[in-house]
Amino acid sequence: MGFHNSKLQNSKHGATRSTVSRRSFLKVSAATGGGLMLSFNLAPLANALANIPGESAIGAFIRIGADGIVTIAAKNPEIGQGIKTSLPMIIAEELDVDWKDVRVETAPMDAQKFGVQSAGGSTSIPRNWDNMRRVGAAGRQMLVTAAAKTWRVPESELTTASGVVMHAASGRALKYGELAAKAAMLPAPDLKLVTLKDPKTFKIVGKPTKDVDGPAVVHGKPLYGIDVTVPGMLYATYEKCPVFGGTVVRANLDEVKAMPGVRHAFVVPGTIKNGEVGLNAGLSGGVAIVADTWWQANVARRKLRVEWNEGPMATQSSKGFAARAAELAKQKPEMSIRSDGDVDAAFKGAAKVLEASYSYPFLAHATMEPQNCTAHFSGGKMEIWVPTQNGANGRGMIARTMGIPEKDITVHMTRAGGGFGRRGSPDPMIEAAWISKEAGAPVKLVWTREDDMRHDCYRPGGYHNFKAGIDAAGKLIALTDHFVSFGADGKFAASSNMGGNVFPAEFIPNLAFGASLMPLGTPTGPLRAPGSNGLAFVFQSFLDEIAHASGRDPLEFHLDLLSEKRVPAPAAATGAPQGPTFNPARMRTTLALVAEKAGWGKRTVPKGTGLGLAYYYSHQGYVAHVAEVTATSSGQMKVNKIWVAADVGGHIVNPSGAENQVQGAVLDGLGQILGQEITVARGGTVEGNFDTFPLLRMHQAPPVEVHFQRSENSPTGLGEPALPPTLPAIANAYFAATGQRVRDVPFNKPRDRDVRV
Amino acid sequence: MAYTLNINGASHTVDVDEATPLLWVLRDTLDLKGAKYGCGAGLCGACTVHIDGTAVRSCVTPVSGVGTRAVTTIEGIAENPLGKKLQDAWLAIDVAQCGYCQPGQIMSATALLAKTPKPTDADIDAQMSGNICRCATYNRIRTAIKLAAGDAVKKEG
Ligand code: FES
Ligand code: FES
Numbered sequence: 001m002g003f004h005n006s007k008l009q010n011s012k013h014g015a016t017r018s019t020v021s022r023r024s025f026l027k028v029s030a031a032t033g034g035g036l037m038l039s040f041n042l043a044p045l046a047n048a049l050a051n052i053p054g055e056s057a058i059g060a061f062i063r064i065g066a067d068g069i070v071t072i073a074a075k076n077p078e079i080g081q082g083i084k085t086s087l088p089m090i091i092a093e094e095l096d097v098d099w100k101d102v103r104v105e106t107a108p109m110d111a112q113k114f115g116v117q118s119a120g121g122s123t124s125i126p127r128n129w130d131n132m133r134r135v136g137a138a139g140r141q142m143l144v145t146a147a148a149k150t151w152r153v154p155e156s157e158l159t160t161a162s163g164v165v166m167h168a169a170s171g172r173a174l175k176y177g178e179l180a181a182k183a184a185m186l187p188a189p190d191l192k193l194v195t196l197k198d199p200k201t202f203k204i205v206g207k208p209t210k211d212v213d214g215p216a217v218v219h220g221k222p223l224y225g226i227d228v229t230v231p232g233m234l235y236a237t238y239e240k241c242p243v244f245g246g247t248v249v250r251a252n253l254d255e256v257k258a259m260p261g262v263r264h265a266f267v268v269p270g271t272i273k274n275g276e277v278g279l280n281a282g283l284s285g286g287v288a289i290v291a292d293t294w295w296q297a298n299v300a301r302r303k304l305r306v307e308w309n310e311g312p313m314a315t316q317s318s319k320g321f322a323a324r325a326a327e328l329a330k331q332k333p334e335m336s337i338r339s340d341g342d343v344d345a346a347f348k349g350a351a352k353v354l355e356a357s358y359s360y361p362f363l364a365h366a367t368m369e370p371q372n373c374t375a376h377f378s379g380g381k382m383e384i385w386v387p388t389q390n391g392a393n394g395r396g397m398i399a400r401t402m403g404i405p406e407k408d409i410t411v412h413m414t415r416a417g418g419g420f421g422r423r424g425s426p427d428p429m430i431e432a433a434w435i436s437k438e439a440g441a442p443v444k445l446v447w448t449r450e451d452d453m454r455h456d457c458y459r460p461g462g463y464h465n466f467k468a469g470i471d472a473a474g475k476l477i478a479l480t481d482h483f484v485s486f487g488a489d490g491k492f493a494a495s496s497n498m499g500g501n502v503f504p505a506e507f508i509p510n511l512a513f514g515a516s517l518m519p520l521g522t523p524t525g526p527l528r529a530p531g532s533n534g535l536a537f538v539f540q541s542f543l544d545e546i547a548h549a550s551g552r553d554p555l556e557f558h559l560d561l562l563s564e565k566r567v568p569a570p571a572a573a574t575g576a577p578q579g580p581t582f583n584p585a586r587m588r589t590t591l592a593l594v595a596e597k598a599g600w601g602k603r604t605v606p607k608g609t610g611l612g613l614a615y616y617y618s619h620q621g622y623v624a625h626v627a628e629v630t631a632t633s634s635g636q637m638k639v640n641k642i643w644v645a646a647d648v649g650g651h652i653v654n655p656s657g658a659e660n661q662v663q664g665a666v667l668d669g670l671g672q673i674l675g676q677e678i679t680v681a682r683g684g685t686v687e688g689n690f691d692t693f694p695l696l697r698m699h700q701a702p703p704v705e706v707h708f709q710r711s712e713n714s715p716t717g718l719g720e721p722a723l724p725p726t727l728p729a730i731a732n733a734y735f736a737a738t739g740q741r742v743r744d745v746p747f748n749k750p751r752d753r754d755v756r757v
Numbered sequence: 758m759a760y761t762l763n764i765n766g767a768s769h770t771v772d773v774d775e776a777t778p779l780l781w782v783l784r785d786t787l788d789l790k791g792a793k794y795g796c797g798a799g800l801c802g803a804c805t806v807h808i809d810g811t812a813v814r815s816c817v818t819p820v821s822g823v824g825t826r827a828v829t830t831i832e833g834i835a836e837n838p839l840g841k842k843l844q845d846a847w848l849a850i851d852v853a854q855c856g857y858c859q860p861g862q863i864m865s866a867t868a869l870l871a872k873t874p875k876p877t878d879a880d881i882d883a884q885m886s887g888n889i890c891r892c893a894t895y896n897r898i899r900t901a902i903k904l905a906a907g908d909a910v911k912k913e914g
Contacts, residue, residue, distance in 0.1 A: 080892050214851065214853060221790075235785070293777075293786070368795055368890070449795065663896050663897070664893045666893075689800060690801055691800055698881065699886045
């Protein structure tokens with residue numbers, strides 16, 4: 001087979017072309033030979049190797065069949081962000097073929113050929129836009145050269161369109177399918193020197209294009225990690241200590257082994273060193289149960305009794321964090337993040353001073369497909385099938401933990417049922433690998449929903465204590481934030497930091513950000529728009545308070561604020577989501593666009609209904625929202641509609657996917673503000689399933705109207721930046737509707753929930 | 758225990774414990790991977806199949822309770838004209854993001870249209886709220902259902 005393992009997840013016609021047996025879906029390692037170097041280190045193409053009979057490889061990314069069918073490798077993992085469609089679209093555009101003739105296959109994990117193959121940080125489009133164009137253009141170039149040699153005419157006289165090379169002077173034409181074998185034998189052009197299309201002539205990029213896996217999805221074809229089947233495979237369930245890093249003292253393994261279908265039950269010692277926290281810290285200790293079916297493994301698990309050594313973190317709780325954060329808020333920040341001007345003097349001279357405290361909770365990722373991984377250890381080699389955002393990370397951990405050289409670890413990336421940052425962590429991979437080796441069989445490890453909810457790298461909670469000074473003219477002249485967060489020894493826990501450039505830093509003359517840290521034994525990590533997802537809520541909400549306190553319309557207030565002369569960042573300010581590249585003019589345009597679309601200031605809403613706006617710059621994207629919210633008679637918030645404007649550059653590679661991403665991110669944010677909270681008790685996670693960690697449902701989902709502001713900038717990613725403004729836009733609208741501020745989210749706090757299972 | 762099940766019009770005999778949920782019989786014994794595991798507790802709808810045309814959560818349906826009734830899964834729903842229409846509408850609207858929930862969504866939507874050929878927004882809310890989409894493709898799911906129901910749908914974008 002070609003670059004890849006799976007005809008099943010093959011193409012836009014996946015449903016009808018799925019003729020290859022499941023076995024070949026799995027037989028990957030034997031099949032990955034062949035592709036050519038056409039990689040991001042811009043190495044020249046080697047001579048082509050056609051590794052599919054009748055098809056010719058034009059570099060690592062492209063195969064062309066004699067029938068003209070073009071197969072393009074999708075290099076990055078598909079987690080629902082549409083990258084399996086959008087990156088190949090860019091190649092197809094420059095290759096100059098028709099999209100209907102394109103099939104897409106997920107590339108094997110091979111950094112030599114494909115460069116970085118991860119999904120995260122909305123980086124895939126900005127990192128690959130130029131590269132993918134060049135890969136496609138290089139392929140086109142080779143086909144043109146092949147035609148020029150065939151006809152003995154100069155390349156400059158040749159043109160291409162829809163997979164055909166033409167020589168206008170003689171009226172001759174050859175299809176790519178006819179040229180591919182010859183082109184595949186040519187040396188590759190220098191990627192730096194290939195000619196790119198004039199974007200005005202784009203035919204594929206910028207056209208709404210359907211997900212290439214769509215047919216396979218709606219017919220329920222096996223696509224995901226959880227669907228993988230390997231001959232002779234057993235099923236595993238894995239119980240870990242409720243407190244991160246805890247280890248097994250003893251377990252009733254004999255009783256478990258006596259249960260129907262159970263083949264193995266054993267203790268996994270774990271490799272996490274005392275005091276280390278985070279899913280990259282090592283293999284978590286626990287008890288593995290391996291059975292003939294996954295159901296039997298879990299029935300047996302109900303009998304499992306484990307005595308844990310929970311370690312020192314077992315004393316931590318959400319209640320404790322809140323109490324400690326309140327204490328710390330009364331003190332001076334332990335450390336300074338940024339300081340401009342003289343805030344004390346400015347507060348003294350202010351006409352009005354405003355203070356408010358905000359908080360947001362821990363959140364789980366709750367991907368719809370729970371964490372899982374299939375591993376097969378045999379003959380010293382490890383083969384892995386996994387829905388991942390970062391297979392290389394997991395492979396590295398398997399190599400380090402188990403002493404298997406990386407070259408002997410093959411990783412197949414399957415489609416993932418959601419990612420949101422969760423699947424960058426290596427934990428399911430190392431667990432499955434370890435269990436397969438010990439069980440001496442291929443093993444599919446599937447986490448229960450409860451495992452998934454309770455063993456996450458959570459979005460960390462945070463507490464912000466603000467003070468603002470407004471002058472007599474209603475202008476914001478001073479702002480301080482004492483951020484109480486998590487970490488130790490002056491170092492923030494993962495994804496719990498705040499940089500010195502968080503807006504409105506740089507736009508206010510007197511400003512001080514400081515932080516105090518609380519120790520944390522719960523792993524944290526990136527969740528969609530990490531950092532920004534909490535910071536946008538607190539800053540954009542407090543700015544709305546300031547706008548109202550100064551008697552100004554929020555839109556006008558913000559447009560003025562975004563026009564202020566910028567204060568240069570002090571040297572100490574680093575690592576901010578905002579970043580030095582922030583361009584306030586783009587944000588003003590975006591904000592003005594959404595205000596216009598939502599009829600801001602132009603229409604009246606009924607009593608009990610309000611409009612709120614918010615905006616945020618993250619992951620290089622400029623996004624602004626207006627939310628319309630009604631307070632119901634029972635005091636609930638009902639979101640009627642959300643308008644969104646986004647500037648992510650001059651090209652939206654796939655407008656259909658882009659709109660879907662924005663709508664999803666916005667509704668994700670709505671789910672967060674309504675009722676999502678992860679509670680820590682006795683060092684572990686309380687919530688286990690969707691009854692206590694409520695995801696948004698159909699009846700709560702309002703229409704989300706999306707507008708793209710095209711600007712003369714390189715395209716940037718969209719998986720994340722549409723989320724951050726959602727919570728503050730809704731909270732600000734709720735204030736407009738009711739006069740009540742939402743300063744602690746979620747809006748519907750869970751009942752007193754402090755009992756851990 | 759041996760059970761003979763009628764799935765997508767074909768008869769299958771399986772030998773599993775009586776308490777085994779239909780979901781795991783479908784997925785791991787019969788290798789029909791379309792019904793998905795999301796919560797195992799009847800909370801998310803990812804595992805939705807039809808039993809005699811009624812949408813049920815297969816993760817909480819013991820195999821022993823199925824009997825001879827007709828089980829339809831996403832793999833067989835194209836045989837149902839409404840199911841086929843919905844699958845086509847899903848593709849036309851390009852509904853899926855990760856796609857993991859979508860087999861369950863389509864199964865629930867098919868049951869909805871079978872009972873309520875022209876569903877209102879409130880009907881859609883009521884029938885579809887048991888199916889979680891973590892990627893929150895709800896706007897498009899609603900549009901696709903209306904398209905399949907024959908309503909003129911405003912062009913997206
Ligand atoms: S898996 Fe059955 S309802 Fe969630
Ligand atoms: S499309 Fe991802 S859960 Fe619905």
